Amino acid sequence: MKTDVLIIGGSAAGLVAAMTAKSCNPEKGITVIRKEEIVMIPCGIPYIFGSVMTSDKNILPDTGLIKMGVKIIVDEVITINKKEKNCQTKKGEVIEYEKLIIATGSNPIKPTWLKGKDLKNVFVIPKDKEYLDYFHKQLENLQKIVIIGAGFIGIEVADELNKIGKDVTVVEILPRILGTAFDEIVASEAEQCLLDRGVKVNKGIGIKEILGSDKTEEVLLNNGETLKADAVILSLGYVPNVELAKKAGLALNEFGFIEVDQYRRTGEADIFAIGDCSEKRDFATGKLSKTMLASTACAEARVAAMNLCKLSTVKTFRGTIGIYFTAIGDTAFGVAGLNKEMAIKEGFDVVTGSFTGIDRHPGKLDDSHKQMVKLIVAKDNGLILGGEVVGGTSTGELTNVIGFMIQNNMTVNDVIVSQIGTHPMLTASPAGYPLIKAAEIVAKALKG
């Protein structure tokens, strides 16, 4: 068969690329080819274990694509022929394309060195419904769960399993949870939330081996300690799924991601790459980065799709800011851009300011929650490099406010004269709005 645009991969990036491509070029034939019959909402996966109870309630619907006239093929591309501009599939099809978008995503890490990794009841967290359903079913009769890796997904799964009554321990080799996303103080606060809810956290210690005869029985840690484990969940991060691109001769960067330019084009003019499999560069430093986020993937997808047929210098991807957040119980934790440690490590001279208030006013309102905002600002020019938020349910969008400040190159002076809207039932008070107060503290420190 023949299609104008072929998109390999049907998760967030593939879906958004297809919808945007069709929207921008209604006359073109757009085809998505994917392995999965049913696609999972990627970020929703941790919640199938508790809050939504089943993967059936976590499905990325095809209706949008179908309604727009995008063709969906459930099959697997096994070879990309750059010269002939076609792809061969597992089912034996040959699909000719004009433009190709690679959105093959990432796969969970299962370290080859880890003894016992293939025992029964050792799981990873891929975006594969069939696997997740099996995994979920198996957990039913397993009580003691050890999760290796306290990144976002690790702690979200931990919290959900704890919620349904499992005995959950998280093991993290770093001295704190949530990787290096947050400054230490925020990371400790997140840890305390987890502990308060009953999740056990074992930091600063790596895993040596998973013990058991046919199924997992214990986890042996680097310090010689063992933890009883009816199940072990490996949440050690993801690696870009680039086998296909590699075989096709597309260049990979030193972290193993498909190299792309600001339009998300690979070295091959008609082939684009987006999402977890494609190169990321940090917004502030321009350095290669490994950040994998569905939200970033979707932004990349929009940029690729808008530049497919004609390039536009105003529709480029300017580097990953890294805006992300999670919720543990009623408390949410958000970060945008660089945290203080990263900024210093990169060589920025920074000033930070933080302010803690309440996200309603008066604070006596029932659903009020503490709200902390921290800003990380470049000392020489006052540019906002990053921010962190701890608060209630508005933490996500408030972190997005900081994301927009960074994307717009706002200085701390711009922020302190900014207008924000406030309302008793929805935000902090105008007189004690933590974002503005934090900016004031930084501005004062800069004046010194």
Next chain:
Amino acid sequence: MKTDVLIIGGSAAGLVAAMTAKSCNPEKGITVIRKEEIVMIPCGIPYIFGSVMTSDKNILPDTGLIKMGVKIIVDEVITINKKEKNCQTKKGEVIEYEKLIIATGSNPIKPTWLKGKDLKNVFVIPKDKEYLDYFHKQLENLQKIVIIGAGFIGIEVADELNKIGKDVTVVEILPRILGTAFDEIVASEAEQCLLDRGVKVNKGIGIKEILGSDKTEEVLLNNGETLKADAVILSLGYVPNVELAKKAGLALNEFGFIEVDQYRRTGEADIFAIGDCSEKRDFATGKLSKTMLASTACAEARVAAMNLCKLSTVKTFRGTIGIYFTAIGDTAFGVAGLNKEMAIKEGFDVVTGSFTGIDRHPGKLDDSHKQMVKLIVAKDNGLILGGEVVGGTSTGELTNVIGFMIQNNMTVNDVIVSQIGTHPMLTASPAGYPLIKAAEIVAKALKG
């Protein structure tokens, strides 16, 4: 007595001006003079009738001011002597100042033409604790409440009184509620929320007279209809409280607000004016505006205080954007900048786009809420002129995101390549984020 900086008025604007002035000039003596022993959180006032039950839980605390070393005087300035740079007070004090900030606020409108306005159980909604406590107490034994004026405060009070079991009718002379803040469709949706909750709404009809012998019994409408009313609440807006400024010879604009420049200085170099009593100009049109918001007042206060002793061209107030929101039950309504009708009326050629999604992903999560975002964009250059949001508790901060887009002169192209963070428990999905989807719709229309 003598003070470096004298601030007249202790509500949001006065408080923020005092804190900012002290923070910027720790060596200066800062004094706030205000009539009220105890200050109300202005935007929290509607909620004393229901959600927080008492004005005692809606107090703007003095602790921040006191801790910073700001002096608070409870007294009333009766004369400002510009030449001598002093103020005379009701209690007979003369206070000399170097810099003066007028933050005298606004008073509720009680139309002189309205017959029956002085009957017992006719109330207005000032920021006066003593009055509010009396008003609140009186309401205890009054069941049928008629509220005249369906602006933000009118409908918030209506919803709160309805919540505690009163029989509430709102009368609005305009054909819709919430003034002209929202486009008609959003205003209708807000009205439907109110109706669903049991508040009666009487639109397109003005009030002619309040009937009763000594206390209010009925409201006579312009169409001859009458409504039984044990109490009538006049929520007809506010007029700037400028008696003092007028007496001092400071210039007022044609709407009766104290004229100021971008530093919030009046014609008199050492006298600044901020908040409800001071001039507002629209961000997009530069035209005089009557918008009174505590959040805007606080931004003006920061600007005035930062420019008190030394001017800074990067710390100016660039015009009121008008970012505001309210909540009716679980649904919140937000607006930033111009709505479509206003934009067209002002002479802009606009394109709008709106998208309705869900504020969680998967949408099956318990606390998910419909989320609608509408963007109003200038046709000639793609600049974001305004936006509206209907959604759950994150509506406030999401409206603030739009506010920042406007303040940063972002175009719709900037928005569609923007990075936003998303999380299942906190926001819409990255593939169906209504703000981005609305921008895409506008971008497509602009291209078309």
